[in-house]
Amino acid sequence: MKILHLSAECYPIAKIGGLADVVGALPKYQNEVGEDSAVIMPFYDNKFTANNSFTTIFNGELTLGNAVYPYSLLKTTDDVLDFDVFFIHIENLLFEKYVYSENDINRFLAFQIVALDWILTLENPPDILHCHDHHTGLIPFMAQESFKYQSLNQIPVITTIHNAQYQGWMSYEHLHKIPQFNIEKIGLLDWDKCINPLAAAIKCAWRVTTVSPSYMEELKHHANGLEHLLSQESTKSVGILNGIDTDVWNPETDDFIIKNYNKTTIASGKKANKKWLCETFNLDEQKPLVAFIGRLVGEKGAELLPAVFKNALQEQEINILLLGSGFKETEEQLSSLKSEFEGNYNVYIGYDEKLSHLIYAGADFLLMPSRVEPCGLNQMYCLRYGTVPVVRSIGGLKDTVIDIAKGGFGICHDEVTVADISSAIDRALKLYKKKTQFNANRKFVMSIDHSWKVSANAYINLYNSIKQHYD
Ligand code: ADP
Ligand code: GLC
Numbered sequence: 001m002k003i004l005h006l007s008a009e010c011y012p013i014a015k016i017g018g019l020a021d022v023v024g025a026l027p028k029y030q031n032e033v034g035e036d037s038a039v040i041m042p043f044y045d046n047k048f049t050a051n052n053s054f055t056t057i058f059n060g061e062l063t064l065g066n067a068v069y070p071y072s073l074l075k076t077t078d079d080v081l082d083f084d085v086f087f088i089h090i091e092n093l094l095f096e097k098y099v100y101s102e103n104d105i106n107r108f109l110a111f112q113i114v115a116l117d118w119i120l121t122l123e124n125p126p127d128i129l130h131c132h133d134h135h136t137g138l139i140p141f142m143a144q145e146s147f148k149y150q151s152l153n154q155i156p157v158i159t160t161i162h163n164a165q166y167q168g169w170m171s172y173e174h175l176h177k178i179p180q181f182n183i184e185k186i187g188l189l190d191w192d193k194c195i196n197p198l199a200a201a202i203k204c205a206w207r208v209t210t211v212s213p214s215y216m217e218e219l220k221h222h223a224n225g226l227e228h229l230l231s232q233e234s235t236k237s238v239g240i241l242n243g244i245d246t247d248v249w250n251p252e253t254d255d256f257i258i259k260n261y262n263k264t265t266i267a268s269g270k271k272a273n274k275k276w277l278c279e280t281f282n283l284d285e286q287k288p289l290v291a292f293i294g295r296l297v298g299e300k301g302a303e304l305l306p307a308v309f310k311n312a313l314q315e316q317e318i319n320i321l322l323l324g325s326g327f328k329e330t331e332e333q334l335s336s337l338k339s340e341f342e343g344n345y346n347v348y349i350g351y352d353e354k355l356s357h358l359i360y361a362g363a364d365f366l367l368m369p370s371r372v373e374p375c376g377l378n379q380m381y382c383l384r385y386g387t388v389p390v391v392r393s394i395g396g397l398k399d400t401v402i403d404i405a406k407g408g409f410g411i412c413h414d415e416v417t418v419a420d421i422s423s424a425i426d427r428a429l430k431l432y433k434k435k436t437q438f439n440a441n442r443k444f445v446m447s448i449d450h451s452w453k454v455s456a457n458a459y460i461n462l463y464n465s466i467k468q469h470y471d
Pocket of ligand 2: 017018019022162163211242373374375376377396
């Protein structure tokens with residue numbers, strides 16, 4: 001089966017968050033079981049495009065409203081990736097240093113239209129179009145309703161919602177940029193008096209998936225205005241838990257970390273990585289190390305972290321290390337704690353892929369007090385590196401972390417409050433003191449299998465079920 005994933009991000013080409021990790025791994029695992037899975041994405045002006053050479057496979061012209069842009073389809077000249085990636089290159093529009101920007105409406109409209117224009121020219125088009133998030137939310141509508149794409153309307157289109165918080169809203173002044181369709185169908189684009197690409201995708205996609213079963217249920221009650229629509233479309237919707245790329249995230253072979261290790265050598269491996277972190281960030285190797293990695297936004301509970309950290313550092317024997325960026329105020333509050341707790345606390349404000357691997361490897365605990373977490377990959381990475389997750393039970397965190405008091409291996413809490421997060425940290429520190437249990441537990445978490453194998457097959461079964469249904 002020929003599967004084409006359409007996405008704004010894909011690791012290692014362009015990554016802002018977990019979407020990139022998913023789109024950078026799922027096709028690889030689908031190919032391993034015999035499918036022909038590829039990705040199409042924008043060609044950005046970034047490290048990856050600067051460091052690789054590309055071959056043009058198609059040239060065309062895009063009409064976007066009154067503007068016309070020449071575009072090219074590119075592929076890497078050498079096989080540097082585990083699957084085919086097709087890049088859409090549009091100078092002065094998609095070819096920018098950033099993935100997301102103020103001009104997202106035009107950029108992602110252009111991306112989606114060019115993707116379908118190009119697919120129209122293919123002798124052997126994909127059997128499945130798999131769209132990711134609102135950036136590709138108009139594809140299901142256009143493939144079904146735009147006159148010029150009529151020959152594509154038999155290709156099943158799947159939409160995966162990675163985060164329903166962001167919907168790609170646009171005003172009706174952009175309507176004329178969408179390739180012409182029967183105006184009576186305009187309701188399919190509409191939600192709350194504007195064009196809502198995510199809502200349009202939920203209405204028009206043949207199947208809707210999201211990235212964990214719990215988040216699928218939660219969306220019926222909290223979906224930033226789309227609750228009713230998601231409940232209505234629940235018969236064609238399913239939650240499929242993300243996996244992780246166990247080749248990229250493997251403490252035994254990871255080039256980013258100081259010392260490689262496996263379940264047998266975990267003690268010395270984690271010790272060496274922790275030592276490096278403590279030396280580099282001026283922390284105390286003898287104390288437990290609690291880390292946070294992620295976007296400093298409300299969904300991650302980030303604005304509570306300064307108060308949570310202050311409590312813990314005042315009252316406990318603890319080290320805290322944070323890697324992230326986001327709200328400026330939160331960044332500043334987190335940075336300003338540094339002088340007060342020198343020697344036990346540090347932050348790295350920014351994005352650093354290598355450092356994230358080192359933290360998963362060297363930390364004792366990883367904190368994720370998320371308000372919303374559609375799946376969450378950090379907790380699965382930390383498990384693989386023998387780091388114990390301390391998480392709020394929500395979305396994918398609920399589906400992947402079982403509390404140690406309930407026969408599981410992690411620390412879970414229910415509320416996103418300073419008090420609840422602090423008491424989860426207290427429990428973690430108590431566990432740290434019970435050395436035999438702590439060591440056995442971290443060894444155990446390394447053996448939990450979250451590889452993509454199961455979920456990649458779940459997607460393939462979903463594609464097959466659609467094909468059987470309509471054949
Ligand atoms: P989300 O996509 O909502 O941000 P996920 O848990 O799905 O959350 O994925 C986050 C991904 O981004 C993980 O690979 C994590 O390691 C990475 N990440 C987040 N913040 C940073 C950062 N500041 N530096 C390096 N990697 C980061
Ligand atoms: C989104 C979600 C995150 C999920 C990721 C990959 O960014 O916020 O929870 O893990 O997508 O699906």
